[in-house]
Amino acid sequence: MGDVFYRTLIAGGSYLTVLRGLAVTVEMSVLSVLVGAALGVLVCAARLSSNRVLRGIAGAWIAILRGSPVLLLLMLMYYVVFARTTLPAPLVAVAAFSLNFSAHAAECFRAALGATDSGQAEAARTLGFSRWQAFRLVTLPQALEVAKPTLQSAIVNLVQWTSVVGYVTITDLTRVINNIGSRTMEPLFMIVVGIVLYLGLSYVCFGLFALSDRLGKRGARGRRNHG
Amino acid sequence: MNMGDITRREFLVLTAGTLATVGLAGCAQASSGSSGTAATGTAAATTAGKPRWGVIIDNPTTSDKIEFVQFDSMTTMLSALQAGQIDVARAPECVANYIVQRNPKLSISGGGSTGKKGTVKLSMGVPAGSTALLSKLNDAIDGLQLDGTLLALQKTYIDDLSATSEPQPAKLPVVDGAETVRVVVTGDMPPFDYVSAAGEPAGFNVAVLSAVSQRAGVTFQLVTASAGSRTAMISSGRADAVFWMQDFMLSDAQGAKILENNEATEKIVSTVPFHEDTYLSIVLK
Numbered sequence: 001m002g003d004v005f006y007r008t009l010i011a012g013g014s015y016l017t018v019l020r021g022l023a024v025t026v027e028m029s030v031l032s033v034l035v036g037a038a039l040g041v042l043v044c045a046a047r048l049s050s051n052r053v054l055r056g057i058a059g060a061w062i063a064i065l066r067g068s069p070v071l072l073l074l075m076l077m078y079y080v081v082f083a084r085t086t087l088p089a090p091l092v093a094v095a096a097f098s099l100n101f102s103a104h105a106a107e108c109f110r111a112a113l114g115a116t117d118s119g120q121a122e123a124a125r126t127l128g129f130s131r132w133q134a135f136r137l138v139t140l141p142q143a144l145e146v147a148k149p150t151l152q153s154a155i156v157n158l159v160q161w162t163s164v165v166g167y168v169t170i171t172d173l174t175r176v177i178n179n180i181g182s183r184t185m186e187p188l189f190m191i192v193v194g195i196v197l198y199l200g201l202s203y204v205c206f207g208l209f210a211l212s213d214r215l216g217k218r219g220a221r222g223r224r225n226h227g
Numbered sequence: 228m229n230m231g232d233i234t235r236r237e238f239l240v241l242t243a244g245t246l247a248t249v250g251l252a253g254c255a256q257a258s259s260g261s262s263g264t265a266a267t268g269t270a271a272a273t274t275a276g277k278p279r280w281g282v283i284i285d286n287p288t289t290s291d292k293i294e295f296v297q298f299d300s301m302t303t304m305l306s307a308l309q310a311g312q313i314d315v316a317r318a319p320e321c322v323a324n325y326i327v328q329r330n331p332k333l334s335i336s337g338g339g340s341t342g343k344k345g346t347v348k349l350s351m352g353v354p355a356g357s358t359a360l361l362s363k364l365n366d367a368i369d370g371l372q373l374d375g376t377l378l379a380l381q382k383t384y385i386d387d388l389s390a391t392s393e394p395q396p397a398k399l400p401v402v403d404g405a406e407t408v409r410v411v412v413t414g415d416m417p418p419f420d421y422v423s424a425a426g427e428p429a430g431f432n433v434a435v436l437s438a439v440s441q442r443a444g445v446t447f448q449l450v451t452a453s454a455g456s457r458t459a460m461i462s463s464g465r466a467d468a469v470f471w472m473q474d475f476m477l478s479d480a481q482g483a484k485i486l487e488n489n490e491a492t493e494k495i496v497s498t499v500p501f502h503e504d505t506y507l508s509i510v511l512k
Binding site for chain 1: 426
């Protein structure tokens with residue numbers, strides 16, 4: 001076992017290659033979550049708008065992107081849509097994952113807004129809050145709390161989905177794991193190593209959300225004490 | 228709703244899941260080790276009647292004697308062999324030797340020359356329209372064959388390859404004023420094509436490319452991608468050449484033909500082969 005560990009992960013500075021792959025996976029995931037969430041807000045706003053055309057477009061956007069496999073979307077963008085351009089592969093990958101994530105995030109936000117009590121916003125309006133103030137101070141904080149768990153699992157899903165980027169020439173964590181498995185002929189051991197590393201990423205994601213919960217509670221207490 | 232609780236519960240579930248996964252993997256390894264003796268020599272007799280052969284070939288034709296199981300990479304095929312999902316993994320001799328030297332649980336069925344069952348040629352594939360590139364590559368490969376360069380490279384990068392210290396990957400020269408040809412490597416067919424510990428494409432194929440580059444006056448640029456995306460790379464214009472195998476012929480122990488195949492299509496044509504190999508069967512010890 002120690003010998004396998006040495007041959008696969010230590011010899012020749014292999015662990016540095018693994019870390020580089022991990023960095024690629026983290027980088028792509030973080031960028032896709034940020035861009036995708038921002039897009040998701042816009043799509044959610046369009047989905048809830050009173051304009052029928054906007055609503056229709058947002059509905060189609062969500063249906064198409066949530067209903068199509070990310071790998072095929074990625075291959076379509078890399079090998080067809082952007083085939084004759086010089087856009088680097090990681091950029092195309094971030095675009096594809098952002099599109100996919102935006103659809104999931106939009107539905108997440110919409111469900112969360114739907115779960116908040118609309119009577120509270122109306123009450124705020126009667127107290128003289130503007131529409132924007134009522135949304136920002138009353139509806140939004142509650143909706144974010146509701147959205148967190150589903151958003152969290154969407155993010156963990158996205159991280160796992162990035163493992164297919166080997167199809168578009170990117171060497172991410174999964175590719176590095178497979179490369180080492182092939183070279184050392186220890187594929188089963190490397191699969192377990194890969195699972196442990198991806199689980200680690202999930203833990204980090206859960207940890208960040210738990211931290212935001214704690215900070216949020218402390219902030220709320222602080223506001224109560226001083227307000 | 229208390230988010231802290233949910234998160235903690237998910238932590239517990241995750242931890243239990245990790246332990247179970249690692250435990251299962253351990254069991255799979257242990258059982259493949261212990262049932263190894265039973266699997267040896269059972270290439271001809273399995274539960275379903277037909278022996279199951281793992282092959283890395285697109286659309287293997289069906290056979291009434293063998294059940295072909297198709298894989299898109301050596302890693303998945305060997306995992307399936309160790310898990311007992313296939314009885315035999317078929318691979319070119321150089322690849323099979325590389326594998327059994329490094330994985331003590333595997334061996335070559337029949338052993339040595341008596342176990343040779345089939346032939347294969349390694350070549351490059353280029354788009355059907357690239358006639359100029361094709362003839363350049365063909366001339367260079369023919370030349371390297373005649374002057375013994377290919378044999379010398381085979382000695383360094385295949386025959387003398389040690390399991391503990393691998394040779395430095397061959398450097399690809401930049402030829403001044405020459406066109407740049409993008410070549411796909413997969414990293415999944417050692418010792419022909421693998422990725423070094425430092426993360427660089429390495430192996431016999433890269434060494435051949437280096438020699439071809441000097442002779443043909445072409446600058447090569449390597450692109451790493453999954454084996455399954457090679458055709459998409461070529462047809463989309465993302466790459467100019469790939470490595471692949473052609474003229475598969477798998478036979479049984481008596482030399483009777485079981486499967487013939489060729490990776491060349493109407494859209495992609497093959498160069499002359501730069502290496503010819505026989506096919507061996509890898510089984511669990």
